[in-house]
Amino acid sequence: MFVLLVTVVTASVVAFHNLSDSTSLQSVDQTRKRAVDLKPEAAYNLIHTILFGVLALSTMRMKYLWTSHMCVFASFGLCSSEIWELLLRLVHLCNPKRIWVLRYSVPVLTLLYLCCKSWPGMMDELSELKEFYDPDTVELMNWINSNTPRKAVFAGSMQLLAGVKLCTGRTLTNHPHYEDKSLRERTQAVYQIYAKRSPEEVHELLRSFGTDFVILEDSICYERRHHRGCRLRDLLDVANGHEMDGPGESDPDLRPADHPRFCEEIKRNLPSYAAHFTRVFQNKTFHVYKLSRNK
Incomplete structure (x- = not known):
């Protein structure tokens, strides 16, 4: 001045x-x-x-x-x-x-x-060092680098796959850095892992994209930060025509799902799920399943 x-x-x-x-x-x-x-x-x-x-x-x-x-x-x-x-x-x-x-x-x-x-x-x-501290994610990335082939294809949430690509260089089913109509449709298909779908349907969808491993996140599957209707699983339920979980009324055109939520039910290791998915890694945050190649 x-x-x-x-x-x-x-x-x-x-x-x-x-x-x-x-x-x-x-x-x-x-x-x-x-x-x-x-x-x-x-x-x-x-x-x-x-x-x-x-x-x-x-x-x-x-x-x-x-x-x-x-x-x-x-x-x-x-x-x-x-x-x-x-x-x-x-x-x-x-x-x-x-x-x-x-x-x-x-x-x-x-x-x-x-x-x-x-x-x-x-x-x-x-x-204040302000260093990155997320031991569960670090453990996951180290496991991927050490225990999966370089050409393995991974499916999961967009934000997690960005880290997988950056830290491991593995191939992704839905690349997080680009977007077009086809990729949005593919992402919606991959996100059926958090919807109420049968293991056969999810396996068929993931294998159509060449998926070898799928990563499930508890923070998405059991999300409680947002109100009912704003969570990812709620959006998937509405898109699939299924009633949403939790207290409250759903739209009249929504119907009860024929199958339980995939990301929850797969952790019970029932025979119908174990026939298509084998758990190969888990910690407090992530669960990694390997897809079988049988139809």
């Missing part, structure tokens, strides 16, 4: 004299002399800074445009011999030595002040 105030006043004075009607040689010389106090490039950036400042005040997300100009302008003001010369002229203390001292000492003192002020906060930030 200090630099802006000085440069705006200087620009106003220069503009006033440049637009005045005085045509005498003396006035022209004075105008040229004053114009030296604000170079064209400084005036150009001043206009941008003011315009971006107004934009930032009106629209908060546009402040990123103003930030860079504020930094440039602040450094220009503190290190500019023209600015210090102008200020020293106003107090009648102008000489080259004082200009040189202020031009170099003020930026150094400013940096030292900022370092002293920011040092405790910076050290507090560095003391």
